[in-house]
Amino acid sequence: MASVDVKWANVKGKLQHYGSNRTLESYRDLMLVLVQKELKVRYNNKVLGYLWSIANPLASALIYYVAFKVLMRVQIEDYPLVLISGVFPWQWFTNAVGSSTGLFVGNASIIKKVNFPKQVVPLSAGLNHLIHFMVSLPVILLFLFIFNESPTLSWLYGLPLLLSIQFVMVYGISLMIASINVFLRDLERLVGIILHFVFYVTPILYPLENLPPRFQDALYFNPVAPLMVSWRELILHGKIDLINILVSLGYALLFLGIGSWVYRKLSWKFAEVI
Amino acid sequence: MREPVREPVISFQNVSKSYAFYKQISGIKNFAFNLHRSLASIRNAQYEALRDISFDVYKGENFGIIGHNGAGKSTALGLIAGVLEPTRGRVVVRGRISPLLALGAGFHQELTGRENIILNGVLMGLTRREIMTKVDEIIDFAELGEFIDSPIRVYSRGMLARLGFAVVASLDPEILLIDEILGVGDIRFQKKCQEKMLNFKESGVTLLLVTHSIASIAKLCDRVLWIEDHVVKMIGDPYEIAEQYCKAAGVEVDLGTPTQGTLSTTSL
Numbered sequence: 001m002a003s004v005d006v007k008w009a010n011v012k013g014k015l016q017h018y019g020s021n022r023t024l025e026s027y028r029d030l031m032l033v034l035v036q037k038e039l040k041v042r043y044n045n046k047v048l049g050y051l052w053s054i055a056n057p058l059a060s061a062l063i064y065y066v067a068f069k070v071l072m073r074v075q076i077e078d079y080p081l082v083l084i085s086g087v088f089p090w091q092w093f094t095n096a097v098g099s100s101t102g103l104f105v106g107n108a109s110i111i112k113k114v115n116f117p118k119q120v121v122p123l124s125a126g127l128n129h130l131i132h133f134m135v136s137l138p139v140i141l142l143f144l145f146i147f148n149e150s151p152t153l154s155w156l157y158g159l160p161l162l163l164s165i166q167f168v169m170v171y172g173i174s175l176m177i178a179s180i181n182v183f184l185r186d187l188e189r190l191v192g193i194i195l196h197f198v199f200y201v202t203p204i205l206y207p208l209e210n211l212p213p214r215f216q217d218a219l220y221f222n223p224v225a226p227l228m229v230s231w232r233e234l235i236l237h238g239k240i241d242l243i244n245i246l247v248s249l250g251y252a253l254l255f256l257g258i259g260s261w262v263y264r265k266l267s268w269k270f271a272e273v274i
Numbered sequence: 275m276r277e278p279v280r281e282p283v284i285s286f287q288n289v290s291k292s293y294a295f296y297k298q299i300s301g302i303k304n305f306a307f308n309l310h311r312s313l314a315s316i317r318n319a320q321y322e323a324l325r326d327i328s329f330d331v332y333k334g335e336n337f338g339i340i341g342h343n344g345a346g347k348s349t350a351l352g353l354i355a356g357v358l359e360p361t362r363g364r365v366v367v368r369g370r371i372s373p374l375l376a377l378g379a380g381f382h383q384e385l386t387g388r389e390n391i392i393l394n395g396v397l398m399g400l401t402r403r404e405i406m407t408k409v410d411e412i413i414d415f416a417e418l419g420e421f422i423d424s425p426i427r428v429y430s431r432g433m434l435a436r437l438g439f440a441v442v443a444s445l446d447p448e449i450l451l452i453d454e455i456l457g458v459g460d461i462r463f464q465k466k467c468q469e470k471m472l473n474f475k476e477s478g479v480t481l482l483l484v485t486h487s488i489a490s491i492a493k494l495c496d497r498v499l500w501i502e503d504h505v506v507k508m509i510g511d512p513y514e515i516a517e518q519y520c521k522a523a524g525v526e527v528d529l530g531t532p533t534q535g536t537l538s539t540t541s542l
């Protein structure tokens with residue numbers, strides 16, 4: 001029993017680890033392995049996984065089409081395209097956020113056993129959802145061609161821009177929800193209800209122009225609305241509206257900040273509560 | 275004065291660890307409806323699992339920890355692994371730590387043995403290239419046959435322990451944390467693990483072993499820490515502590531004599 005410095009007895013606990021030197025390559029590999037793991041755990045089969053990631057938004061779009069166009073006969077021009085351009089990005093958002101409650105809780109076995117930068121769990125899940133959206137882009141293109149439209153040059157910069165903004169937003173929200181869910185396990189239901197509500201107050205089933213003007217401005221208070229509107233503008237008209245982009249980016253960074261803050265406050269207690 | 279030459283690899287300095295009782299606030303609904311009570315319970319209801327613990331472990335040592343159920347042994351390992359944070363005091367660790375090897379805190383159920391090897395490696399901070407050079411060695415050591423490519427949810431407990439030990443022992447850690455899992459391996463594998471652990475000393479690997487098997491404590495460890503009621507009861511020579519520990523528990527155990535070291539390998 002060597003150093004018993006009594007000076008540490010009443011200090012707030014401190015943990016000092018030296019020698020676990022992670023390189024950039026090891027971080028990258030950690031991400032890769034986790035992304036692969038997610039894919040594997042979710043689908044077990046790459047081809048089927050791909051089909052599911054397309055079938056899901058397609059089926060939703062079809063249902064809305066039948067409900068609103070065939071049965072209720074709403075008068076909206078090119079309604080299938082309106083639906084596709086809204087439902088695909090929304091499905092990315094809602095799938096990612098909706099499943100984020102289980103991110104840390106579902107990885108309890110590894111969180112309890114080794115100290116690693118746990119943000120990579122939501123990060124790799126976010127990458128996963130991003131990849132799924134990207135592989136469904138050809139379906140959107142297909143619909144454009146069917147309706148005699150085609151992507152414009154603005155996709156070249158618009159697409160990476162919107163992809164990045166939504167990725168950051170999804171990551172921030174996931175990080176926040178996943179962290180809180182470790183302590184309050186019934187968060188999943190609340191998240192489900194909120195997502196359901198946001199779905200209807202966001203122009204997904206209807207174009208922005210169908211809203212009365214005073215509601216159109218109120219949409220800036222809805223964090224996902226400017227983003228979803230941007231997606232539709234880009235896909236249908238090849239347009240990028242600077243204000244919508246800036247507002248979306250602002251919300252994305254805000255969520256990133258909140259998520260990181262919540263994570264920093266809570267993460268060191270994960271292993272004891274999980 | 276302290277010994278000047280050897281610097282400890284692991285150092286606990288007046289470490290206390292308290293757990294909060296979270297059971298009252300299992301969900302948002304309860305949390306919101308009992309907001310006041312919930313917040314108070316987080317702050318007040320604390321259970322002290324370790325109190326004012328101090329010890330040092332040096333490079334290359336085989337260090338055992340014993341104590342009755344709930345004494346705080348796993349908590350101590352969690353602190354070393356860095357998954358828990360001390361409430362008071364300071365924990366200093368120097369060196370690359372293996373993933374905590376414990377029952378329950380296992381691998382990912384849906385992945386195969388092989389995939390879990392890689393997952394553990396990257397979690398530890400190795401790159402895939404480094405892991406790939408060792409995968410065959412690990413698979414050899416674990417002796418799981420074709421099961422290495424089955425999801426580990428179909429493994430038996432002994433098979434999980436085999437995989438777990440093979441992974442942490444071969445992934446080149448500097449500090450190895452083992453929490454009571456070797457007892458579920460069969461005798462041949464236990465022997466193999468014992469040999470590996472005795473070899474660690476030569477390669478400078480530091481081993482922390484939590485076990486209820488007094489025989490393996492006596493056989494494998496250089497020094498032992500006995501935690502009783504969340505504080506350090508004794509620390510030092512394995513045989514002496516094993517004897518005292520058994521006496522305190524009212525259990526008779528034949529340890530053989532230190533000089534002969536004639537312990538049966540079956541009793542690890």
Ligand SMILES: Nc1ncnc2c1ncn2[C@@H]1O[C@H](COP(=O)(O)OP(=O)(O)OP(=O)(O)O)[C@@H](O)[C@H]1O
Nearest residue numbers: 272273293294323342343344345346347348349350
């Ligand atoms: N996450 C936790 N939250 C609350 N209390 C905990 C937690 N983990 C452990 N404890 C409590 O801390 C005490 C020490 O637990 P620990 O797991 O360290 O015991 P142990 O010495 O490993 O016991 P065993 O020999 O049974 O494995 C126990 O009373 C236990 O109930």
Ligand SMILES: [Mg+2]
Nearest residue numbers: 347348349453
């Ligand atoms: Mg234990």
